[in-house]
Amino acid sequence: MKDDLEQVLFSADEIAARVKQIAGQISTDYRDMNPLVVGVLKGAFLFMSDLIRHIDIPIELDFIATSSYGASTKSSGIVRILKDLERPIENRDVLLVEDIVDSGLTLSYLRDSLLRRGARSVKIAAAFDKPTGRIVSIYPDYSGFEVPNRFLVGYGLDYAEKYRNLPFVGILKAAIYNKVND
Ligand code: IMP
Numbered sequence: 001m002k003d004d005l006e007q008v009l010f011s012a013d014e015i016a017a018r019v020k021q022i023a024g025q026i027s028t029d030y031r032d033m034n035p036l037v038v039g040v041l042k043g044a045f046l047f048m049s050d051l052i053r054h055i056d057i058p059i060e061l062d063f064i065a066t067s068s069y070g071a072s073t074k075s076s077g078i079v080r081i082l083k084d085l086e087r088p089i090e091n092r093d094v095l096l097v098e099d100i101v102d103s104g105l106t107l108s109y110l111r112d113s114l115l116r117r118g119a120r121s122v123k124i125a126a127a128f129d130k131p132t133g134r135i136v137s138i139y140p141d142y143s144g145f146e147v148p149n150r151f152l153v154g155y156g157l158d159y160a161e162k163y164r165n166l167p168f169v170g171i172l173k174a175a176i177y178n179k180v181n182d
C-alpha cells in the first residue's frame with residue numbers, strides 16, 4: 001500500500017502525540033459537561049478511538065454515518081445520513097468527531113441538523129483540516145493537522161474504501177485514482 005503514496009505527511013507517532021494534546025484540551029474544556037462524542041463514520045473511527053482513550057472526563061458516545069464520495073476524490077455536495085444517532089440529543093453538548101474537513105459541506109450540514117434537534121452546543125474535532133478546499137465557512141474547534149489541498153489516505157481516510165488501515169497519512173499518487181476514473 002505504501003507504494004501507492006507519493007509522500008508520507010504524518011507518521012503514526014506524530015499523529016499519536018497530536019491526538020493526545022487535543023484530548024487534553026477537550027478534557028479541560030468539557031469538564032463536568034458529560035459531552036456526547038459523535039463519530040462521523042466511517043473515516044473518523046480511528047481518530048475517535050485514539051482520542052477518547054486520552055479523554056479523562058466522563059463522556060458518552062454515539063455514531064452517525066453520512067454518504068461518502070464513492071470512488072471519486074471530489075465531494076458531490078449532497079450529504080445524506082446513512083445511519084442516524086441512536087439517542088435524542090436535546091440539551092446535550094455534542095462534540096462531532098470527523099476525519100478531515102475539506103469543502104465543509106458535511107460538517108455544516110451535520111452541525112445544523114444537530115442544532116435543529118435541540119443540542120445545546122455543537123463543536124467539531126477533526127484529525128485533519130484542508131482549509132483551501134473550503135466551500136462553506138466552517139472551521140474545526142479542535143484540529144490535528146492542517147494539510148495541503150491534495151487527496152490523502154490513511155488513519156481512517158480512504159480512497160474507494162482502501163487504505164483506511166494505514167497507521168500514517170500520506171498523499172495518494174494521482175496515477176491511482178486517474179486509473180480508476182478514466
Ligand atoms: P467535505 O464535506 O468536503 O468537508 O468532506 C468531508 C469528507 O470527505 C470527509 O469526511 C472525508 O470522508 C472525505 N474527504 C475529504 N478529503 C479527503 C481526502 O483527502 N482523503 C480522503 N477522504 C477525504
Ligand code: MG
Nearest residue numbers: 041042043099
Ligand atoms: Mg468522512
